[in-house]
Amino acid sequence: MRGRVCRRAVVPASLRLFRGFHLMSGSPAEAPLISLSGIGKSYPIANSAAGRIRTLYSLLRRQPFTERYDALTDISFDVRRGESLGLIGVNGAGKSTLLKIIAGVVKPTSGDLQLRGRISALLELGAGFHPEYTGRQNVFLATALMGLSEQETRGRLDDILAFADIGEHVDQPIKHYSSGMIVRLGFAVATTVSPDILITDEVLAVGDESFQRKCIAWMENYLSNGGTLLLCAHSMFHVQKLCQKAAWIHDGRLHAYGDSNRVTREYLAWHDARNAPKAQDHALAIKSGHYAVLSVTLNERPGTEGITLPEGAALRIAGRLFSPDGRPPTALVGFVRKDGMPIYGVSSEMDGHVLSRVSDNEFSFELELSELTLLPGAYTIKAHALDPEGYRLFDEIVCDLIVTGESRELGACRLPHRWNTL
CATH class of the missing domain: 2.70.50.60 (abc- transporter (atp binding component) like domain)
Structure with missing residues (x-):
């Protein structure tokens, strides 16, 4: 069965990294904002010309790939309004793939996904910026993709620039920016609107310490005002601090789900045991x-x-x-x-x-x-x-x-x- 995603609006994948959009706005308030049932994602393995032909044939016939890599298998959980969920796991476990499916950047191979409310996805901060434009020009470009008018952006411009805190560099082309400056500007732009659901992927792993504190303070204020957060992070401290629940993804499967303190402790214990030296005889x-x-x-x-x-x-x-x-x-x-x-x-x-x-x-x-x-x-x-x-x-x-x-x-x-x- 191919993946089924229930949406109201279709947004180009290249724009979804920034844009907030409404999904199933008429759904009952008590229904989960995010509902995943048996989500799976497979990628074809084609290391030869014959393999690429077989892959193309499978795509045209809408058949499963003969040789494939299963990035995700049978992922099911719900996220309700006001909840905060942390995604944890080692690199390559499938966390980013799952976030991209929820954000609409990637379609699932199997399972059912239902989304409700306004979603803002911070998957790649700075995606959508034009390298030849200045930081200020890119602010107007990015907010336009988010659905804000020029007048609305001008009203919020001072707050955006104050949050980014990149000084006079705002009027220079961003092709001359450091990665940290791009991240600052990207986060400042993406948080100008308060979505029903905020999806972040390793946002707190980049930038300097003062920027990370500013991001955490913003997220805490967002959650205190009833926001819903889906956070992917390698820092168990951030997951415990910001998230009520945690989902441990391991080898593309949901290994553990529940209270964030319990799941992060289980994950850390597994991680420590994997690195523990062998006992003597x-x-x-x-x-x-x-x-x-x-x-x-x-x-x-x-x-x-x-x-x-x-x-x-x-x-x-x-x-x-x-x-x-x-x-x-x-x-x-x-x-x-x-x-x-x-x-x-x-x-x-x-x-x-x-x-x-x-x-x-x-x-x-x-x-x-x-x-x-x-x-x-x-x-x-x-x-x-x-x-x-x-x-x-x-x-x-x-x-x-x-x-x-x-x-x-x-x-x-x-x-x-x-x-x-x-």
Whole structure:
């Protein structure tokens, strides 16, 4: 089934990057502004003359491509008035393709798309600018494409130029602009009207810090006034700050959808786990006659199974270490992020604690944390076996730790604090 898009007006694809337009304005107010059902997008793979002929034949016959790349597969979700949704995922996951389908730049191969209300898409800031025109002339050109009259543009010109803040360069041809200046002018022009739906693709990843703050402030004001935002970003901070919900696109499919804090945490945990170093084989240390970790438990459960705890819960880490010479070894316990970034570590030698002897070559330890101050997220607990002096590390066992809860704080742990009124 070919993709079906329900629209009221047809706008050339080259103009849709700027232009806001009305879609199904007569639809019920309670209906979603954006409704996607089974959206898919495929591109033909034609690496030879024969492949290009087959592709052309498929297009003429309106048949599926014999050899194709599926950029999107079965994407379904709704965005209602006043909601803000963040699209996240690695490069190449299909986020930009999905935004272009919603903006009307690209037609879906399959599925059904319904759009309602006035849409403004900031997919490529500066698209539609004429390189030989000055910045001021391009403002009038771009606003005309958005449906504003010359008189309306003149009434808003001071605000546009103040937002862009490019000074005297506004009267120079934009072919001499830096990429950051073009982005400033493009965003300033595109936000002169307040659409029902604002679609942005990595807008906050370009420009300097002051421009990013200005963009965020504008978006927050837009949302506070009832606007609907669809934001594509690699910054999980921006998604958590600006978006109520998040959609994680992975390999062209909707991997997770829901509360932005929960989905971004799952995405960061997956991202960290993908970059995490591989664990060592502790059995090799035993065979080599070195100090080794025999076992680890987390709250009396096998450490190899991992553990999930609510934020602030108590945690007991216990284990047994092997000593080849019968001397009490040193136990070291560390907490790290999934990508290997250390958070905290402490050893029995640091605290002057001697491990309990279980047998001639086995010793036990237990480390108790009465309250975990880690923020919600995915972590790794590493239990190490060191020599009695605590100088050399010989072996480790790696355990997974998931901390659950709701928090917008940054970092990995919570520090006791309070805000004072001066």
